[in-house]
Amino acid sequence: MLEYTPIAQFAIGVDHKVKIWNRACEVLTGVSAKEIVGTDHQWKIFYPKKRPILADLVVEQDYETFLEKYGTKNPAQSNIVPNAWEATDYFENFNGKARYIYFLAAPVFDNVGNITGAVTTLQDITFRKIREEAMKRESEQLQKQYSLLRSSIGERFKFCDIIGKSQKMQEVYDMIIRAAACADSVVIHGESGVGKELVARAIHDTSQRKNAPFLPVNCGAISESLLENEFFGHVKGAFTGAYNDKKGFLSHVQGGTLFLDEVAELSLNMQVKLLRAIEGGGYSPVGSNEVLYSDFRIVAASNLNLLEEVKKGRLRSDFFYRLYVIPIDIPPLRERKDDLALLADYFFSQMESSRHFDALPGKDIKKLYNYHWPGNVRELQNVLRRYITLNSLDFMALPDSDPPLIPAEILSGVIDGCDSSVDLPLTDAVGRFEKQLIRSVLEHSRWHREEAAKKLGISRRTLYRKMMAHGLISAI
Numbered sequence: 001m002l003e004y005t006p007i008a009q010f011a012i013g014v015d016h017k018v019k020i021w022n023r024a025c026e027v028l029t030g031v032s033a034k035e036i037v038g039t040d041h042q043w044k045i046f047y048p049k050k051r052p053i054l055a056d057l058v059v060e061q062d063y064e065t066f067l068e069k070y071g072t073k074n075p076a077q078s079n080i081v082p083n084a085w086e087a088t089d090y091f092e093n094f095n096g097k098a099r100y101i102y103f104l105a106a107p108v109f110d111n112v113g114n115i116t117g118a119v120t121t122l123q124d125i126t127f128r129k130i131r132e133e134a135m136k137r138e139s140e141q142l143q144k145q146y147s148l149l150r151s152s153i154g155e156r157f158k159f160c161d162i163i164g165k166s167q168k169m170q171e172v173y174d175m176i177i178r179a180a181a182c183a184d185s186v187v188i189h190g191e192s193g194v195g196k197e198l199v200a201r202a203i204h205d206t207s208q209r210k211n212a213p214f215l216p217v218n219c220g221a222i223s224e225s226l227l228e229n230e231f232f233g234h235v236k237g238a239f240t241g242a243y244n245d246k247k248g249f250l251s252h253v254q255g256g257t258l259f260l261d262e263v264a265e266l267s268l269n270m271q272v273k274l275l276r277a278i279e280g281g282g283y284s285p286v287g288s289n290e291v292l293y294s295d296f297r298i299v300a301a302s303n304l305n306l307l308e309e310v311k312k313g314r315l316r317s318d319f320f321y322r323l324y325v326i327p328i329d330i331p332p333l334r335e336r337k338d339d340l341a342l343l344a345d346y347f348f349s350q351m352e353s354s355r356h357f358d359a360l361p362g363k364d365i366k367k368l369y370n371y372h373w374p375g376n377v378r379e380l381q382n383v384l385r386r387y388i389t390l391n392s393l394d395f396m397a398l399p400d401s402d403p404p405l406i407p408a409e410i411l412s413g414v415i416d417g418c419d420s421s422v423d424l425p426l427t428d429a430v431g432r433f434e435k436q437l438i439r440s441v442l443e444h445s446r447w448h449r450e451e452a453a454k455k456l457g458i459s460r461r462t463l464y465r466k467m468m469a470h471g472l473i474s475a476i
Contacts, residue, residue: 005022005024006024007024007121007123008022008024008025008027008028008029008121008122008123009022009024009025009119009120009121009122010022010025010036010042010055010119010120010122011055011108011117011118011119011120012040012042012055012056012059012117012118012120013059013116013117014059014115014116014117015040016040016056016059017038017039017040018036018037018038018039018040018041018042019037019117020033020037021033021036021037025122028095028122028124029045029094029095029122030095030096031045042055042056043056046089046091046094046101051069052065052069053103053120054066054070054085054087054103054105054120055105055118055119055120056118057069057085057105058084058085058105058106058107058118059107059115059117059118061107061115063085066085066087070087070089073087073088073089074086074087074088075087078104078106081104081106082106083106083107084104084105084106084107085104085105085106086102086103086104086105087102087103088100088101088102088103088125088129089101089103097126098126099124099126100124100125100126100128100129101122101123101124101125102122102123102124102125103120103121103122104120104121104123105118105119105120105121106118106119157342158346159173159176159202160176160198160201160202160205160206161198161201161202162195162198162199162202163339163342163343163346164336164339164342164343165338165339165342166331166336166338166339168331168335168336169331169336169339172199172328172329172330172331175326175328176199176202176203176206176328177206178326179203179207179326179328180202180203180204180206180207181207182326183297184325184326185278185297185298185299185300185322185323185324185325185326186200186203186298186299186300186325186326186327186328187263187299187300187301187302187306187323187324187325187326187327187328188200188299188300188301188302188327188328188330189301189302189303189327189328189329189330190301190303190329190330190331190332191303191332191376192303192375192376192378193333193375193376193377193378193379194330194331194332194333194376194377195330195376195377195378196261196301196330197216197259197261197301199328199330200214200216200257200259200299200301201214201216201259203257203299204256204257204259204297204299207257207297209255209256209257209297212253212254212255212256212257213252213253213254213255213256213257214256214257214259215249215252215253215256215257215258215259216259216261217230217249217258217259217260217261218261218262219260219261219262219263219264219265219266220261220262220265224267224270224461227266227267227270228270228273228286229246229248229286230248230249231248231249231250231270231273231274231283232248232250232273232277232283232284232285232286233245233246233247233248233250233251233285233286234246234248234285234286234287234288235285235286235287235288237287238285238286238287238288239286239287242286242287245285246285248285250277250283250292250294250296251292251294253294253296254294254295254296255295255296256296256297257296257297257298257299258296258297258298258299259299259300259301260298260299260300260301261300261301262301262302262303263300263301263302263306263323264302264304264306264309264314264315265461268314268316268468271315271316271319272316272319274319275316275318275319275322277294278298278322279322280293298323300323306320306323306324307320312469313465313468313469314465314469332373332376333373333376333377333379333380334372334373337369340365340368340369340380341365341368343377343380344368344380344384347380347381347384348384348388351384351385351388364387364393367393368380368393371395379395383395431470434466434470435470435472437456438452438456438463438466438467438470438472439470439472441455441456442467442472449463449464
């Protein structure tokens with residue numbers, strides 16, 4: 001059997017002479033069976049001076065010498081083949097090439113359990129070892145980069161363009177450095193106005209991709225009909241008005257970081273196509289069958305709970321798990337009020353004004369601390385701009401708005417249509433009520449989506465997603 005296996009193998013007897021040297025072994029070593037069979041010169045294939053090789057030691061069952069001779073070559077007993085020993089050795093010139101060879105030698109027994117020889121398997125693992133060493137060097141380099149950045153931060157008040165000295169912001173800085181020191185996807189959570197794009201850019205600027213593009217994309221600002229065109233581009237003649245080839249986001253971000261803001265706004269269809277590109281399957285511009293590839297890193301952001309979006313059917317689970325590797329939570333401003341004075345000083349220093357502000361008066365600082373900041377850092381910046389002009393703090397909080405009123409006849413019809421005799425988990429009961437309510441409002445609006453969305457107090461796009469999730473699209 002050894003003669004016909006595609007794996008390089010040879011066998012020796014108890015006299016240490018080669019009995020079998022198969023064709024695969026000839027190809028790997030460059031030594032023919034005619035030259036080696038019947039001799040005990042197997043050591044010449046591997047080493048310049050005579051010494052026992054692994055097969056010889058297995059025949060003799062000399063484990064002590066095995067550990068001595070192969071002490072730096074990962075010697076071990078095999079976990080797969082019974083009674084076998086294994087090791088890996090590097091050869092500068094093995095059949096004309098520098099190679100790493102993996103040896104696995106096992107004893108051969110006769111019917112009464114006596115050793116009659118040994119079989120050795122040889123495997124060229126050079127490519128694997130080179131890849132492992134490259135990954136190790138990259139890991140060491142990234143760890144060195146992380147340590148350098150971490151030591152340089154200390155308790156800094158500013159990191160990249162992010163301002164904050166509070167403990168929560170120090171934790172954010174640490175997560176940014178950790179994210180920058182690896183190649184995994186990142187999801188940034190935080191309310192509107194906390195500075196998610198600043199954090200994404202800081203990750204990019206401190207990573208190995210810093211010299212390549214950083215491309216922010218607001219997923220909610222692109223029409224669903226244009227998503228594929230914007231991300232993948234198109235070729236001339238792909239549709240009416242396509243007079244020239246156009247490159248998409250994935251082409252422009254080659255080697256860099258693609259920041260997907262409000263990632264939950266991507267359509268399910270777009271999530272599938274983008275997932276394929278992220279996982280190395282490539283993409284095709286609109287109107288083309290050519291498959292293109294782009295090397296980029298994803299940093300996504302959302303002010304929604306993405307896991308809840310998965311449960312509601314608005315976000316694909318495979319897309320979610322591909323993105324959700326490293327999460328970073330940015331605290332709202334009301335949870336880091338220690339940074340208010342620092343942020344105010346910074347914003348004043350960046351604003352052009354004929355008036356000079358060393359610091360806010362005490363009464364105004366107290367107002368800043370007592371305010372709840374629903375708009376977070378973005379709102380603070382606007383408040384300070386008005387302060388420069390008006391010389392007073394004007395928070396201009398959004399008035400509480402009443403939710404849209406759904407006619408009583410619609411609500412009563414929905415309630416009557418739900419079977420209260422059936423016991424359901426809360427989420428299922430809410431889902432059933434939502435489906436019945438949307439159907440009733442649509443019927444009342446003669447399936448006019450924009451009108452129905454207004455009555456429900458949601459956007460037309462959100463209505464469409466809910467209709468898809470509840471299987472109501474086919475009802476039109």
